[in-house]
Amino acid sequence: MALNANDRSIAGFTMAGHALVHWFETAIPIFLVVWVAEFDVAVALMGLVVALGYAPFGIGALPGGILADRYGTKRLIVLCLAGMSLAFVVLATSTSIYMIAVGLLLWGIAASIYHPAGLALISTGVEERGTVFAWHGIAGNIGIALGPFAAATMLIFLDWQLVAALLALPGLLAVLYGLSAEFEPTAAVEDDVDAGPDEALSLSTLVGNSKALFASAFAVVFVIVTFEGLYYRGMLTFLPEILYGLPAIAGLALPTGLEGIEPSFYIYVGLLVVGMGGQYVGGKLTDRVPPARGLAAIFAVLVVLAVAFVPVTGMGLVAIAALCGVFGFFLFAIQPFYQNAVAVYTPADSRGLSYGYTYLGEFGLGAASIALGGFVLDVSLGWFFVMIAGFALVGMLLSVALAAGLDRFVETDRPVDSTTDD
Missing domain, CATH: 1.20.1250.20 (MFS general substrate transporter like domains)
Known part of the structure; x- marks a missing residue:
């Protein structure tokens, strides 16, 4: 069965978001080797710094889901894309291990938003949910494969700061795309969504x-x-x-x-x-x-x-x-x-x-x-x-x-x- 216009719009938006989350995620380990030499630190210390990015990626999923229910999934995904891109801009301008840590921490916080918000959007807005879940997953795998490949290839020819900045560009373009995307986020379950925004965020709720x-x-x-x-x-x-x-x-x-x-x-x-x-x-x-x-x-x-x-x-x-x-x-x-x-x-x-x-x-x-x-x-x-x-x-x-x-x-x-x- 062909996707309707709303399904296609949500599919394109979430596929871009999913690919970019993993594009950034799998590029980070490529930089680890470069940072160890650049800042003359032990691998164990650099691993701890990189963990600052990956830890909130998982831990932040729960508050990310809460915020998605409160502020809306589209808004949160656009914020996620902007935050991840700006985090890589911070990495590109880093001159110390401390700035690297700040950039990675910002990336992890921003990236943690995507999965609960993106999957919630698909589950409430898409009629052909299984098909869109499939394409959404494929997009994630494309990001997983291309992120480290792009980073490693560019590092052969360019300084790591410039590579980090270039990796941020697709995310910034996705922000512009997301701001212009139009769809109904609850088209598939409109009769089932009862809680208002304030109720969704309250502690008792x-x-x-x-x-x-x-x-x-x-x-x-x-x-x-x-x-x-x-x-x-x-x-x-x-x-x-x-x-x-x-x-x-x-x-x-x-x-x-x-x-x-x-x-x-x-x-x-x-x-x-x-x-x-x-x-x-x-x-x-x-x-x-x-x-x-x-x-x-x-x-x-x-x-x-x-x-x-x-x-x-x-x-x-x-x-x-x-x-x-x-x-x-x-x-x-x-x-x-x-x-x-x-x-x-x-x-x-x-x-x-x-x-x-x-x-x-x-x-x-x-x-x-x-x-x-x-x-x-x-x-x-x-x-x-x-x-x-x-x-x-x-x-x-x-x-x-x-x-x-x-x-x-x-x-x-x-x-x-x-x-x-x-």
């Missing part, structure tokens, strides 16, 4: 809505998303390092003139590119498959894939690349399902708050697997993948319970939806 959410099936969805975040962050953080150290890749003989190319990097980027297909297929399937059942099925696949890495890492390049491709497809195919699950199991008038909690679990609590994964990886590569598989197994079991009707044992105000399990 916030507490009441939070209690209602966690007394409903959303509590289960929140835990499911958290375990997906533990799987996602753990795998994507450590997989480049794991691939880099594999004998089949490290010992690969490259043709003359290509010796400087790192094959593991291109395998990793290829994984992210394949993820675009997973996002699209997953998003289209959310129109046909109930979210809990879809989550259970893909989690089961992710369990198998994590365990499969144990023997495959000892095989040849073709087997490793093939597994990474399949892994990338399913890792990103699951995202439209949990995004849709939030829309299905929550009331429309607290959708921003719902997605705020969702990305607190995904990016905030999910980041715990980085610390835990580093410790386990030092012990054994095999146990690392077993741990990751365990995260997916818990997510699968909770999804099965939700699909079997766990939501019937808790109060819920979720709207009637053609994709529910009822």
Whole structure:
């Protein structure tokens, strides 16, 4: 079914926002190496400074969702785009490690707004939600792949300050686009949105809505998303390092003139590119498959894939690349399902708050697997993948319970939806 004009307008606006959030996010690690040399600091200290940007990216999702319910999603997304771009302008003018820290902190605060606001906008304004979730996810993957590629390529020819400034330009252009975009943000749920702006921000409403959410099936969805975040962050953080150290890749003989190319990097980027297909297929399937059942099925696949890495890492390049491709497809195919699950199991008038909690679990609590994964990886590569598989197994079991009707044992105000399990 073709998208109507309102759906297309929201799709274009949110796709631009999603791509740029990840464009900036994945460019930052490229600068880390440059900053260590530029400011003559230890890698550990520079890592702590970079963490100042990533920490509020997850933690700020909850207040970002609250503000989206209060001030409107379009306004918040435009503010997010402007804030991220200006943060990179601050980075471009930095002459000390302290200014770098300020710029990264500003970026993290601004970026934290996007996911709860953008997904709330899609869930309340779009009729063909699954299709737009799919294209929205693909746009995010484009940003994930192009951000580090653009930064690394420009750094070959330009000073890092100029590169940071150039990376800000697409964000500033997106602000202009967003200001001119016209759409109805609640077209899909106009009859379900009752709370006024002042009511949405009041402390009593916030507490009441939070209690209602966690007394409903959303509590289960929140835990499911958290375990997906533990799987996602753990795998994507450590997989480049794991691939880099594999004998089949490290010992690969490259043709003359290509010796400087790192094959593991291109395998990793290829994984992210394949993820675009997973996002699209997953998003289209959310129109046909109930979210809990879809989550259970893909989690089961992710369990198998994590365990499969144990023997495959000892095989040849073709087997490793093939597994990474399949892994990338399913890792990103699951995202439209949990995004849709939030829309299905929550009331429309607290959708921003719902997605705020969702990305607190995904990016905030999910980041715990980085610390835990580093410790386990030092012990054994095999146990690392077993741990990751365990995260997916818990997510699968909770999804099965939700699909079997766990939501019937808790109060819920979720709207009637053609994709529910009822």
